[in-house]
Amino acid sequence: MKNIITIWKKELKDTIRDRRTLMAMIILPMFLMPLIIIGMGWFIEAQVEKAEEQIVQVAVENIDAAPAFMQVMDQHEKITTVDFNGNIQEAVKNDEYLAGIIIPDNFNQLIETQGKIEIVIVRNSINTDSSTAVSRIAEGVTSYNNLVLAGRFSEQGIEASILNSVVIQPEDVATEKEVGGFGLGFLLPLFIILWSVIGGQYTAVDVSAGEKERKTLESLLLTPVKRLDIVFGKFLAVSTTALISVVVALSSLYAAISIFGFGDFGAGTGVSGELNFSIDLNAVLIMFGISILLVLMFSAMQLSISIFAKSYKEAQSYIGPSYLVVILPTVLVNTLPNFKPETWFFAIPVVNAIMLFKEVLIGVYDVSHIITTIVSLLICSIIVIFIATKIYSKEGILFRD
Amino acid sequence: MELLEVKNLTKKFKGKKGDVLAVDNISFSASKGEIFGLLGPNGAGKTTTIRLIATTLAPTGGTAVVGGFDIHKHPAEVRRQIGVLTTDIGVYDRFSGRENLRYYGHLYGLEGQDLENRIDELIKLLDMSDFTAKRAGKYSTGMKQKLAIARSVIHDPKVIIFDEPTSGLDVIASQTVIAFMHRMKELGKLVVLSTHQMPDAERLCDRIAIIHQGKLIALDKISVLKEQTNTQNLEDTFLKLIKQKHLRSEPQEEQEQKKGMTGDSKIKLIRQIRIASLIVLLIGIAAFFIPSLQQYSIVTNALILVGALGAVVTKTYFKKYK
Ligand SMILES: Nc1ncnc2c1ncn2[C@@H]1O[C@H](COP(=O)(O)OP(=O)(O)OP(=O)(O)O)[C@@H](O)[C@H]1O
Ligand SMILES: [Mg+2]
Numbered sequence: 001m002k003n004i005i006t007i008w009k010k011e012l013k014d015t016i017r018d019r020r021t022l023m024a025m026i027i028l029p030m031f032l033m034p035l036i037i038i039g040m041g042w043f044i045e046a047q048v049e050k051a052e053e054q055i056v057q058v059a060v061e062n063i064d065a066a067p068a069f070m071q072v073m074d075q076h077e078k079i080t081t082v083d084f085n086g087n088i089q090e091a092v093k094n095d096e097y098l099a100g101i102i103i104p105d106n107f108n109q110l111i112e113t114q115g116k117i118e119i120v121i122v123r124n125s126i127n128t129d130s131s132t133a134v135s136r137i138a139e140g141v142t143s144y145n146n147l148v149l150a151g152r153f154s155e156q157g158i159e160a161s162i163l164n165s166v167v168i169q170p171e172d173v174a175t176e177k178e179v180g181g182f183g184l185g186f187l188l189p190l191f192i193i194l195w196s197v198i199g200g201q202y203t204a205v206d207v208s209a210g211e212k213e214r215k216t217l218e219s220l221l222l223t224p225v226k227r228l229d230i231v232f233g234k235f236l237a238v239s240t241t242a243l244i245s246v247v248v249a250l251s252s253l254y255a256a257i258s259i260f261g262f263g264d265f266g267a268g269t270g271v272s273g274e275l276n277f278s279i280d281l282n283a284v285l286i287m288f289g290i291s292i293l294l295v296l297m298f299s300a301m302q303l304s305i306s307i308f309a310k311s312y313k314e315a316q317s318y319i320g321p322s323y324l325v326v327i328l329p330t331v332l333v334n335t336l337p338n339f340k341p342e343t344w345f346f347a348i349p350v351v352n353a354i355m356l357f358k359e360v361l362i363g364v365y366d367v368s369h370i371i372t373t374i375v376s377l378l379i380c381s382i383i384v385i386f387i388a389t390k391i392y393s394k395e396g397i398l399f400r401d
Numbered sequence: 402m403e404l405l406e407v408k409n410l411t412k413k414f415k416g417k418k419g420d421v422l423a424v425d426n427i428s429f430s431a432s433k434g435e436i437f438g439l440l441g442p443n444g445a446g447k448t449t450t451i452r453l454i455a456t457t458l459a460p461t462g463g464t465a466v467v468g469g470f471d472i473h474k475h476p477a478e479v480r481r482q483i484g485v486l487t488t489d490i491g492v493y494d495r496f497s498g499r500e501n502l503r504y505y506g507h508l509y510g511l512e513g514q515d516l517e518n519r520i521d522e523l524i525k526l527l528d529m530s531d532f533t534a535k536r537a538g539k540y541s542t543g544m545k546q547k548l549a550i551a552r553s554v555i556h557d558p559k560v561i562i563f564d565e566p567t568s569g570l571d572v573i574a575s576q577t578v579i580a581f582m583h584r585m586k587e588l589g590k591l592v593v594l595s596t597h598q599m600p601d602a603e604r605l606c607d608r609i610a611i612i613h614q615g616k617l618i619a620l621d622k623i624s625v626l627k628e629q630t631n632t633q634n635l636e637d638t639f640l641k642l643i644k645q646k647h648l649r650s651e652p653q654e655e656q657e658q659k660k661g662m663t664g665d666s667k668i669k670l671i672r673q674i675r676i677a678s679l680i681v682l683l684i685g686i687a688a689f690f691i692p693s694l695q696q697y698s699i700v701t702n703a704l705i706l707v708g709a710l711g712a713v714v715t716k717t718y719f720k721k722y723k
Pocket of ligand 2: 566
């Protein structure tokens with residue numbers, strides 16, 4: 001036990017003195033991820049704002065045929081209409097105008113006879129601004145329709161308010177916590193998984209392949225310390241760095257969100273910047289416990305993989321693809337809409353953690369899910385740690401030239 | 402009882418290109434206050450012999466007893482008895498010399514003032530006081546070598562094994578190392594020196610063992626061996642003994658090794674294909690059991706089929722080439 005602690009302390013000290021590990025462990029999670037999140041939020045917000053503020057230029061063919069209609073259109077603050085003669089389709093295609101309106105010659109006549117009028121709206125669906133323009137035009141058309149109908153109703157002595165037979169009163173059954181948790185459910189699992197992999201990676205390579213490359217491994221094996229103790233000391237050091245980086249990443253994310261808000265990052269999910277969500281202490285404890293298990297599993301895995309390598313570089317090329325194994329299920333589970341996993345899904349390592357995080361974040365505590373996840377991850381970690389110790393007692397791997 | 406007894410020690414490395422008998426039935430013994438030379442050309446098996454004695458490698462046959470402890474029964478105790486300086490020395494670059502020594506001291510169970518005193522003693526003995534506070538990453542080869550020597554004897558072992566301790570060192574640094582070995586001998590340690598440097602061996606060693614292709618071909622006092630071969634200096638003695646050995650042994654082993662070479666790259670390729678097939682097979686089987694993927698059963702069946710086919714085909718090829 002004393003030897004394990006000696007090795008653990010030494011490896012931690014060693015790793016902290018290495019700029020690369022320090023970067024991966026603390027600096028990167030502290031600044032990079034919150035920056036990306038906030039930056040992304042701001043970017044999306046700016047895009048949405050730009051689209052809202054934009055005044056669209058619309059070309060109108062045959063503008064004199066419908067003065068009343070054009071008057072309504074011009075009242076719309078974010079539309080400017082331009083009289084246009086020529087190939088209107090060509091002009092929209094060339095992005096000279098965002099959209100075009102073609103008014104039929106007999107517009108006024110049809111109004112008077114209460115016939116059906118068809119106007120053509122030309123748009124370029126490749127250009128998103130063109131879509132904005134079309135929806136503005138649609139708004140104008142609706143206003144004009146209402147105006148005409150109101151006139152016709154009042155001619156017949158009917159109240160114009162009859163037009164508003166159905167109005168929408170939005171009401172969300174999801175609580176604020178659920179909405180917040182749902183939004184966070186996209187980010188947190190990814191973060192925890194990502195940093196439990198990245199955080200310990202350099203240390204894992206450094207204490208195994210690095211030690212081999214720098215030729216210190218043999219002198220370590222020459223000491224009376226048992227191989228098992230050596231593996232455990234190194235394993236604990238890797239786990240510690242990974243766990244530190246998970247904690248740093250989460251704290252900085254939490255700080256970033258509470259200071260800067262979510263931005264409109266959750267736009268698609270209905271989460272807005274003003275949301276004031278809080279996470280249960282229970283959820284935090286469960287997520288932390290699961291993170292520890294994940295970290296143990298990934299650390300043992302990385303240690304096993306990188307001891308196969310002869311050099312630092314080789315080890316990193318082995319570990320690189322392991323990101324995919326981790327990121328892929330996260331993205332998959334995140335993108336599946338309305339994914340309602342059955343209990344056996346929680347037996348799949350990594351995937352189970354992601355799904356469980358999502359659940360507890362919206363306040364769902366399913367005991368069978370939690371237990372299945374913990375047992376599955378625990379068994380996996382023990383197996384992987386066992387494999388790591390086996391690998392470290394194989395002389396062929398330690399002395400491969 | 403002798404401090405170091407090596408009995409029928411054998412090590413066979415299993416390799417893809419055939420087995421290598423790196424240490425072939427070697428026996429010798431050495432006692433305290435002696436400098437024992439381990440001589441042999443490149444690839445003779447010196448380093449492997451040392452690793453077997455130091456328990457970092459497990460022998461395929463025979464045994465060694467160090468200070469009364471058998472390498473099979475009490476490996477940790479054996480490691481406590483020995484201090485080994487390896488050929489490729491490495492030190493922890495981000496630690497100072499003293500921190501390096503402290504770490505190893507702790508691993509050998511030393512602590513506190515005792516450890517600091519021991520470190521100071523070694524720093525003085527090896528003339529390292531100028532640089533032990535600096536980080537080891539900035540050391541020259543000579544400084545690193547001194548640090549490695551200090552590290553190897555931090556626990557004051559009874560047996561000191563140096564594997565080519567002067568290779569790559571200048572005359573001054575070599576002298577320090579040689580003086581250190583003399584000092585250890587005076588202190589009653591057994592020093593085992595593995596080297597190519599005949600002048601060093603001639604000057605230092607009381608007895609030498611010459612190893613060639615894993616076999617012990619001579620073991621005696623240098624003067625006796627010179628007399629037997631009728632030579633003046635150790636280099637000639639060495640060359641003559643090796644030559645004699647060559648005339649007697651048949652070069653059958655080397656031919657055997659060459660045979661395996663041609664199929665080697667093919668086997669590697671087949672092995673890779675085989676692993677890929679097995680992975681495809683596994684993915685197919687896994688996908689087969691996921692209910693929501695059942696509408697893609699054609700794909701999963703295809704995966705299983707391709708994977709299984711690949712596995713079977715490569716298996717037959719495997720047998721053919723092996
Ligand atoms: N880990 C290993 N796996 C496979 N073969 C090995 C291994 N270590 C050594 N060998 C082989 O065993 C033989 C003896 O090697 P060893 O390193 O003991 O020789 P040596 O006498 O120390 O040589 P040198 O003077 O060059 O250091 C060589 O043929 C070498 O290729
Ligand atoms: Mg050697």
